[in-house]
Structure formats: C-alpha cells, structure tokens
Amino acid sequence: MIPADSAIQFDRNGKLKHFLTISGLPRAVLTGMLDTAESFAGFGQREIKKVPLLRGKTMVNLFFEPSTRTRTTFEIAGKRLSADVINLNAARLSTSKGESIIDTARTLEAMHTDLFVVRDSASGAAHLIAAHLPDHVRVINAGDGRHAHPTQAMLDMFTIRRVKGGIKGLKVAIIGDVLHSRVARSQIQALNTLGAEQIRVVGPRTLIPTEIETMGVAATSDMREGLRGVDVVIMLRLQRERMDGQLVPSEQEYFNRYGLTGDKLRYADRDAVVMHPGPINRGLEIASDVADGSRSVILQQVTCGIAVRMAVMATLMGGSEERP
Amino acid sequence: MYDSRQLAAIIEKMAGQINARQLPAPLLVGIHTGGAWLAEQLHPRLDSAPPLGTLDISFYRDDFSRVGLNPEVKASSLPVAVDNRDIILVDDVLHTGRTVRAGLNEIFSYGRPERVCLAVLIERPGRELPIQADIVGQSLQLAGHEEAKLTRDGGRLALNIIDLGKSAP
Amino acid sequence: MTAGLVIQGGRVIDPANAIDAVRDVYISRGKIAGIGRKPKAFGAAQRIDAAGLLVLPGLIDLCARLREAGEAPLDSETRAAAGGGITRMVCPPDTTPVIDTPAMVRMIQSRAGAGGFARIHPLGALTAGLGGERLTDMALLMDAGCVGLSNGLRAVENTLVMRRAMQYASTYDLPVFVTPRDPWLHGNGVVHEGEISTRLGLPAIPEAAETVGVARDLALMETSGARAHFHLLSSARAVEMLAEAKARGLPVTASVAVHHLHLNETHIGAFDARYKVFPPLRTARDQRALVRGVEDGIISAICSDHQPHGADAKLAPFAEAAPGIAGLETLLPLTMRLVDDGALPLPTAVAALTANPAAIIGIDAGHLGVGAAADLCLFDPRREWTPGADTLLSSGKNTPWCGQPLRGKVTLTLVGGKAAYRDPASGG
Numbered sequence: 001m002i003p004a005d006s007a008i009q010f011d012r013n014g015k016l017k018h019f020l021t022i023s024g025l026p027r028a029v030l031t032g033m034l035d036t037a038e039s040f041a042g043f044g045q046r047e048i049k050k051v052p053l054l055r056g057k058t059m060v061n062l063f064f065e066p067s068t069r070t071r072t073t074f075e076i077a078g079k080r081l082s083a084d085v086i087n088l089n090a091a092r093l094s095t096s097k098g099e100s101i102i103d104t105a106r107t108l109e110a111m112h113t114d115l116f117v118v119r120d121s122a123s124g125a126a127h128l129i130a131a132h133l134p135d136h137v138r139v140i141n142a143g144d145g146r147h148a149h150p151t152q153a154m155l156d157m158f159t160i161r162r163v164k165g166g167i168k169g170l171k172v173a174i175i176g177d178v179l180h181s182r183v184a185r186s187q188i189q190a191l192n193t194l195g196a197e198q199i200r201v202v203g204p205r206t207l208i209p210t211e212i213e214t215m216g217v218a219a220t221s222d223m224r225e226g227l228r229g230v231d232v233v234i235m236l237r238l239q240r241e242r243m244d245g246q247l248v249p250s251e252q253e254y255f256n257r258y259g260l261t262g263d264k265l266r267y268a269d270r271d272a273v274v275m276h277p278g279p280i281n282r283g284l285e286i287a288s289d290v291a292d293g294s295r296s297v298i299l300q301q302v303t304c305g306i307a308v309r310m311a312v313m314a315t316l317m318g319g320s321e322e323r324p
Numbered sequence: 325m326y327d328s329r330q331l332a333a334i335i336e337k338m339a340g341q342i343n344a345r346q347l348p349a350p351l352l353v354g355i356h357t358g359g360a361w362l363a364e365q366l367h368p369r370l371d372s373a374p375p376l377g378t379l380d381i382s383f384y385r386d387d388f389s390r391v392g393l394n395p396e397v398k399a400s401s402l403p404v405a406v407d408n409r410d411i412i413l414v415d416d417v418l419h420t421g422r423t424v425r426a427g428l429n430e431i432f433s434y435g436r437p438e439r440v441c442l443a444v445l446i447e448r449p450g451r452e453l454p455i456q457a458d459i460v461g462q463s464l465q466l467a468g469h470e471e472a473k474l475t476r477d478g479g480r481l482a483l484n485i486i487d488l489g490k491s492a493p
Numbered sequence: 494m495t496a497g498l499v500i501q502g503g504r505v506i507d508p509a510n511a512i513d514a515v516r517d518v519y520i521s522r523g524k525i526a527g528i529g530r531k532p533k534a535f536g537a538a539q540r541i542d543a544a545g546l547l548v549l550p551g552l553i554d555l556c557a558r559l560r561e562a563g564e565a566p567l568d569s570e571t572r573a574a575a576g577g578g579i580t581r582m583v584c585p586p587d588t589t590p591v592i593d594t595p596a597m598v599r600m601i602q603s604r605a606g607a608g609g610f611a612r613i614h615p616l617g618a619l620t621a622g623l624g625g626e627r628l629t630d631m632a633l634l635m636d637a638g639c640v641g642l643s644n645g646l647r648a649v650e651n652t653l654v655m656r657r658a659m660q661y662a663s664t665y666d667l668p669v670f671v672t673p674r675d676p677w678l679h680g681n682g683v684v685h686e687g688e689i690s691t692r693l694g695l696p697a698i699p700e701a702a703e704t705v706g707v708a709r710d711l712a713l714m715e716t717s718g719a720r721a722h723f724h725l726l727s728s729a730r731a732v733e734m735l736a737e738a739k740a741r742g743l744p745v746t747a748s749v750a751v752h753h754l755h756l757n758e759t760h761i762g763a764f765d766a767r768y769k770v771f772p773p774l775r776t777a778r779d780q781r782a783l784v785r786g787v788e789d790g791i792i793s794a795i796c797s798d799h800q801p802h803g804a805d806a807k808l809a810p811f812a813e814a815a816p817g818i819a820g821l822e823t824l825l826p827l828t829m830r831l832v833d834d835g836a837l838p839l840p841t842a843v844a845a846l847t848a849n850p851a852a853i854i855g856i857d858a859g860h861l862g863v864g865a866a867a868d869l870c871l872f873d874p875r876r877e878w879t880p881g882a883d884t885l886l887s888s889g890k891n892t893p894w895c896g897q898p899l900r901g902k903v904t905l906t907l908v909g910g911k912a913a914y915r916d917p918a919s920g921g
Contacts, residue, residue, distance in 0.1 A: 004762030004763045004765075005692075005693065005763040005764070006763075007446040007763070008763060012757040015392075023692070029824070032395050035395075035397070036393060036397055038399060039380065039382075039383075039397050039398060039399040039400075040383075041399070042400075046433050046434050047433065047434060047435045048432070048433035048434075049433075050433065051383035051384060051430075051433070052384060052429070053383055053388050053393075076326055080559065101810065102808055111738055120810065122696050122810030122811070122813060123693055123764070123810065123811065123812065124693065124695075124764030124810050124811045124812075125810045126765075127764050128764065128808075128809070129765055132808070143693050144694075144810075145695075145810075145812070146694030146695070147693055147694035147695075168636065182694055185694055188454075209690070209691040209697075210686050210687060210690075210691060210697070210699075211687050211688045211691050212691055214688045214691065214692070215691065215692060269668070311590050314383075314388075314393050315393065317388075317389070318388050318389070318391070318392030319388075319389070319390065319391055319392025320395075
C-alpha cells in the first residue's frame with residue numbers, strides 16, 4: 001500500500017507526477033531515475049550542453065528559504081533541458097495567515113508555469129503546494145523543513161552507486177544531527193528501498209529523533225559501534241546555530257565524540273567512502289584532512305547534482321501531455 | 325523476411341558503397357538500438373577502420389511530452405570529437421525521418437562535423453521531413469500499417485515485417 | 494389547566510435519575526413537569542411524536558470556543574450548538590479580549606443570550622490576561638457568572654503563582670480547569686513525539702509535556718485543597734496518573750475531547766492540517782486508553798473542544814496551520830458511535846455529555862428531573878447524514894468528518910422548553 005504522504009505523487013495511471021518524498025516510491029522508479037541520470041552525466045563535456053526535452057516549458061524555482069547552491073543546480077539542470085527557468089527568492093509571512101504560500105504558487109501557475117521547484121522552511125510545504133495546483137503542474141521538493149530533500153538523497157544514491165557499484169548489501173552510517181535533517185530522512189528511505197543491508201544513525205541522543213527505528217535504521221550514540229565495517233559514511237551538517245548549549249554542550253565536545261577524523265574512520269571498512277551534503281563545517285563535524293582525503297567523494301556529489309536533477313525533471317515531465 | 329545471411333549480403337553491399345566514398349576522416353555512428361547493431365556489422369567491413377560510436381536520441385525526440393522518456397535510455401558514446409569529421413550516421417529503417425532529425429540535432433550538440441552521410445538498411449515510404457539516405461541497403465514498399473523491425477539474437481540479425489493491423493495509423 | 498408540551502413515545506435516557514425507558518415527557522412553563530406520568534392540571538397544547546427517537550437531557554459541552562468574543566454575534570455558534578443537541582456550553586477565557594473581568598463575563602453572556610439558542614457559561618481567567626503573574630478577581634468573576642477558572646492553553650509557568658491561584662480559587666470552591674501542559678516541553682511542537690513526528694519531520698510534543706503538567710498540578714491541588722478539573726487529556730499515562738489520584742481520594746475530575754477518542758497521530762497522513770489539534774493526537778494506544786478512561790469513569794466528561802475556523806486557517810504548512818476542529822454538531826453522533834461500537838455503555842456515554850459535566854461546573858442541569866429547566870434534545874439514532882458546508886450550522890467547517898457519513902442526528906433541541914433547533918428534514 002502506498003503511504004498517505006506518497007499517494008499524491010502519482011497520477012491516476014500510477015505514473016510519477018510530483019517528486020516530494022522518497023517515501024512510498026517503488027525501487028524501479030528510483031533505479032529508473034538513477035539510470036536516466038547516468039545518461040545525462042556526460043552532458044557537461046558537450047559543446048552544446050542542452051537537450052530540447054523541456055523546450056517551451058516554464059520552470060519556477062520557488063525558494064522561500066535561501067539556498068544558492070541547490071537553486072543553482074536546479075537552474076542549470078532546467079536550462080540544460082531547454083526549459084525557461086525563473087528564479088524567485090520569495091519571502092512569506094510565517095504566521096497563521098500563511099495562505100500566502102498557496103497564493104504565490106497559484107499566481108505563478110496562472111502565468112503558465114509547468115514545473116515548480118519548491119523549498120521552504122516548513123515541513124509539508126511542497127505537499128501543500130502540490131495539493132492546491134491544477135493537475136498538469138508538476139512539483140519538485142527541493143527541501144521542506146525537516147521532512148524531505150529527495151533530490152539530494154537521489155544524488156547521494158547516484159554517487160554511492162558510482163563508487164560502490166550498487167546500493168544492495170551496503171552498510172551505511174549516517175552521522176550527526178538527524179533530528180533536524182531532511183536529507184537524512186530521505187536518504188534513509190532511499191537506502192532502504194534500494195536494498196542497503198544496514199543503516200545506522202549515530203549521534204548524541206538529543207540529535208536522534210524518537211522512534212527513528214520505525215524508519216528502518218539502527219540508532220547508536222557510539223561512533224565505534226556505528227562505523228564498524230560500514231561501506232559508506234554520510235556526515236550531516238550541524239548548524240552552528242544549534243551549538244548554543246541546548247542540544248550539544250559545545251563544538252569541542254561534539255567534535256571529540258562525533259567529528260569524523262582519520263582515527264575514527266579506521267573503524268569503517270577499508271574501502272569506505274565519506275560523503276557530506278554540504279556545506280561543510282570543517283573541524284566541527286569533519287576534520288579537514290578527511291573531507292579532502294582520498295576516501296572523500298564530497299566533490300563528486302556536487303558534480304552529480306545536475307545530472308540527477310535533470311533526470312528527476314525528465315521523469316516527471318515526460319508523457320505529461322494528455323493525448324488529444 | 326530477411327534472415328541473417330540475406331542481411332549479411334545487403335550489409336556487404338552497403339560497406340562497399342561507404343568504402344567507395346573514400347571519406348578522409350570517417351566516424352561511424354549507429355543510432356541506438358538497431359542502427360548500433362548495424363554499425364557494428366558494418367565496422368569490420370570498412371577499409372578505413374573508423375572509430376565507432378553510438379547515439380541514443382531519446383533526449384532529442386519530439387514526442388517526449390506525449391510518450392515520456394524511454395526507460396531504457398542509454399548514454400550516447402562518441403569516442404572522438406565530431407569536429408571536422410565525416411560522419412556516417414547509421415540507422416536500421418528510414419521511415420518518417422524524425423529519428424534521423426533527432427540524431428542530427430544530437431550530433432550538432434557535440435560540435436561541427438565536416439559532413440554527415442546517412443546509411444540505412446531499409447528505406448520505406450512515409451517521410452514527414454525532407455530527409456533522404458545516401459546509402460540504402462534495400463527499399464521496401466511497405467503500407468502504413470506495416471512495420472519493418474530489426475531484431476538480434478546472439479549476434480545474428482533478422483528483419484521482420486509486422487502487420488500492425490488496420491487500426492494503426 | 495396550563496397549556497404544555499408533551500413528547501410522546503421516545504426512549505428517555507436520563508442517567509442522573511437512572512431512567513432508560515420509553516416514557517412521555519411533559520413540559521410546562523419551560524420546565525419538566527413530569528416523566529411518564531401526566532401531571533395534574535396539564536393540558537397538552539402541543540404533542541411531539543418521538544417514537545424511535547432518544548430523548549436526552551440537553552448536552553453540556555465543557556469546552557467550546559466561539560471565535561473572537563469581540564467580533565460578530567455569537568449566534569452562529571450557539572445555534573450550531575443547539576443543532577448538536579447542546580444546550581449549555583462552557584467557553585474558555587482565552588478569547589480576545591481575555592475573560593478576566595466581570596464586565597467581559599456579562600458582555601459575553603448578554604451577546605449569547607439574545608439568540609435563544611444554547612446558553613454560555615464562561616470560565617474566568619485564572620491569571621490577569623492569562624499572563625501567569627497576577628490573580629484575577631475570582632470572587633467577582635464568580636458573581637458575574639463564571640462557573641470555573643482556567644488559564645486556557647497557556648500554562649501558568651510560575652509554580653508559586655499556580656499554587657496561590659489554586660488556593661485562592663478553593664476559597665470560593667471554584668473549580669480550576671487545567672489543560673496540563675509543560676510550556677517548555679511543548680515548545681513549538683505541533684504533533685505527538687513519535688513515529689509520525691519523526692517521519693514527517695514536524696516539531697514534536699512529547700507525552701511528558703502533558704504528564705509533567707498533570708504531576709505538577711496534582712501535587713499543587715493536593716496541598717492547596719483546590720478542586721481541579723483536568724481538561725482535554727491526550728495520553729494513556731495521564732489517565733493512569735489521574736486514576737491513581739482519584740484512588741487516593743483527591744477531588745479531581747477529567748475530560749477528553751471527542752476527537753481524541755476517535756483519532757490518533759496516524760490520521761495526519763500527508764500533513765493533513767484538519768487533524769492538527771492541541772493537545773495533539775497521540776498513538777493508537779493512547780486513543781484506546783482514553784476510551785477506557787471514559788468507560789472506567791476516570792474521565793467523566795466528553796467535550797467537543799469546538800474551534801471554528803475559516804477555510805484559510807488550515808491552508809498553510811502543517812506547523813503554521815491553525816489548530817482545532819469544529820465539533821459542536823458531531824459531538825453527540827461521535828459519542829454514540831462509541832456506544833454502537835461497544836466501547837461505551839449507553840448510560841456512561843450520555844452521562845459524560847450531561848449530568849457529569851453539570852456536576853463539574855456545579856450547576857443544576859444535565860438531567861430531566863421534575864422541576865428542572867426543559868433543556869433536552871431528541872436524537873434519531875438511525876438517521877444518516879454527512880457533515881459538510883451545506884449541513885453544518887457552525888461558521889467553521891473545519892472537521893475531519895466533513896464529507897464522511899455519520900449515523901445519528903439531533904432532530905429537535907429545546908432550551909427552556911422552547912425549540913432552539915428543529916431539523917429541517919424531520920418535519921416534527
């Protein structure tokens with residue numbers, strides 16, 4: 001059965017129309033996207049880095065929460081598919097008069113937008129927009145609150161698949177601020193769907209959400225136990241503004257226990273790779289020599305971002321027109 | 325309709341026609357999937373031993389918004405730059421011309437070739453674009469409801485004519 | 494001979510008087526004149542056929558918000574209450590402006606009284622402006638008509654102030670309505686802390702936000718002698734704590750919102766803001782424990798926790814959407830569904846809507862004893878209807894039961910012997 005938070009992503013014929021969460025997506029949909037991304041991956045080398053798939057389509061990057069990096073990747077991906085791309089860094093009233101988020105989307109839709117890429121600081125914002133726009137409009141979630149960041153998770157899967165040859169049977173550790181991480185939630189769902197053997201989340205109890213086990217992971221607060229024999233180490237960003245003594249006593253203590261250093265990395269498999277969704281806080285969640293070291297695939301993650309987002313867009317937009 | 329032996333003879337004839345052109349900087353490119361099979365069979369028969377590439381034109385098709393992306397989409401692979409090359413573009417069947425149009429667009433997104441010539445195994449009526457082949461294996465007078473389909477089984481090619489029925493356009 | 498009204502052939506359920514039988518109800522001069530036996534000198538000017546219907550005391554809803562007290566007439570909500578069989582409703586003090594002066598109490602009552610629908614019994618603020626610092630003029634609030642005191646959903650953070658408020662309220666034997674909530678643990682949470690908050694990434698409210706509140710205020714009432722009413726419980730653990738307090742003989746009562754007896758966190762599904770309520774919907778286990786708490790009498794009252802909102806209020810990301818369900822008109826059918834499901838005995842369910850809440854606020858109502866005000870409703874247990882914009886009288890259509898067929902509907906409500914609601918489809 002498709003979970004309620006996923007059902008809205010499919011059209012009547014069971015085809016994917018929105019990309020809001022990894023939750024409830026069948027493995028074939030995810031692998032299809034990754035395969036498509038693989039074929040887009042070489043595009044950066046071409047003289048003309050464009051294909052005409054989305055020619056004549058309008059895509060709006062609707063970012064209620066600023067993020068230059070993610071927005072730029074979506075913008076490049078859209079342009080490489082020949083879409084007309086409009087960037088909107090919108091501010092909105094974060095109050096009970098929050099209907100403005102729907103109003104904004106509806107106004108833009110009235111200007112014949114075909115695809116929205118939405119980022120917002122509130123969990124569920126992309127679902128809300130998808131639920132209130134006409135049928136032909138597509139919505140991609142570029143990060144909503146703590147809930148989901150499915151394209152980031154897909155590019156992480158893409159990177160893992162490239163360096164490890166596949167996801168099936170891997171042991172993966174996700175380390176740090178899981179509580180506030182939309183990336184971690186989407187990664188956990190993607191890794192489980194793609195057949196990872198074991199997923200562990202590691203961090204102090206204040207940063208691990210309750211009942212995280214129900215998402216299909218094992219939780220531990222011990223780095224040695226969490227890292228033992230893993231093939232992939234995913235470090236999460238720890239926002240410095242959380243370092244106010246409420247959740248973690250100090251940067252020093254956090255780095256001592258959970259910062260990824262060369263020493264701690266030795267607990268992992270010999271061939272383990274290190275990932276991070278960026279931007280990195282050097283010396284807080286990861287030591288510089290590990291971030292820049294031979295096991296790090298952090299820069300590869302960035303490179304893959306465009307191809308994966310092109311694949312997501314192509315998957316949603318293809319076949320979207322009803323036959324006359 | 326044509327078994328592998330008959331096809332081999334046709335392919336041999338096509339290779340002869342390509343060789344006769346004496347292209348100075350040839351690059352053999354097969355359009356995925358049938359064209360790529362055909363290019364593979366042509367390749368050892370060509371005198372100049374040109375580099376061999378394949379093209380998946382899925383991203384350039386004009387029916388994307390109607391039918392969506394081919395789930396089996398493969399990356400195009402061109403072993404050398406196309407600039408100043410004499411490209412021999414190979415496809416199995418020339419019908420409406422739309423596939424070749426997409427192929428040309430894709431080639432030009434890689435750069436500026438010196439020339440492109442088109443080699444097809446089967447040429448049939450039904451053109452919707454002003455495109456014609458330079459090298460033709462066989463012309464077939466197929467009706468609108470018939471389709472020529474190239475298949476491969478363990479490296480042996482076969483060509484069959486399928487009747488799609490009267491309902492098809 | 495006085496001209497009166499007789500309701501004939503209905504099944505009268507009056508838990509306070511231990512009646513569950515088919516009886517005729519005689520009404521004269523706005524009061525119950527007789528049950529089953531025709532009073533002397535009674536001339537029926539009007540007869541109502543109630544065959545196949547339940548005849549219940551008018552419901553007393555311990556928690557109904559009427560939107561901004563300073564705005565538009567309250568008629569739409571008092572009429573909606575009558576449409577749900579409710580003849581008296583208790584209104585929390587967290588209106589704008591706050592009900593913390595006798596003048597505000599009188600203003601609300603006068604504005605509600607004009608319509609002739611359900612009566613309003615305001616709760617007075619426990620602290621001035623609900624600020625949690627200074628005590629209100631509790632005795633004067635009582636004189637003006639307040640039936641109890643409450644700080645709404647805002648906890649009195651300062652424990653000493655809370656203790657003194659309880660002590661002072663006990664001077665006048667006023668019940669203190671507590672919605673147990675530790676403000677720090679509640680924080681900016683919007684859903685129960687558990688599987689759903691984790692999966693949807695929504696700020697969470699731990700169970701401890703409620704149990705810490707219950708523990709603190711139980712300790713305070715025990716040493717202050719106050720009569721405390723624990724309002725809108727949401728967790729199994731809180732029910733256990735109250736059971737234990739009751740067993741020790743503390744004068745404590747508790748209530749629950751009817752939606753907590755039917756829903757749990759999983760109903761939130763894909764950020765469905767219709768299910769956003771405070772306190773939050775918790776687990777299925779909590780839901781079952783609350784139903785059992787009603788059955789066992791630990792929780793003696795079921796209320797609507799009615800909060801009407803316009804359509805826009807829920808059109809926002811979950812965390813920003815307004816909390817609350819419009820519940821006046823579904824209170825009785827949803828409670829009766831628990832009876833149909835075998836979860837509650839009929840007299841328990843009816844008592845939780847009538848005599849028990851009357852006892853909590855200390856008024857002589859919620860029963861059909863001879864001489865009592867003729868506040869009652871007729872309920873057709875077989876009538877199917879669907880709550881929706883066209884059927885709900887409340888200004889708020891924000892209910893998860895919108896569009897879902899319900900069984901059982903009020904067909905007539907009398908307030909002081911006068912029809913406050915008559916179902917248009919029932920003729921009667």
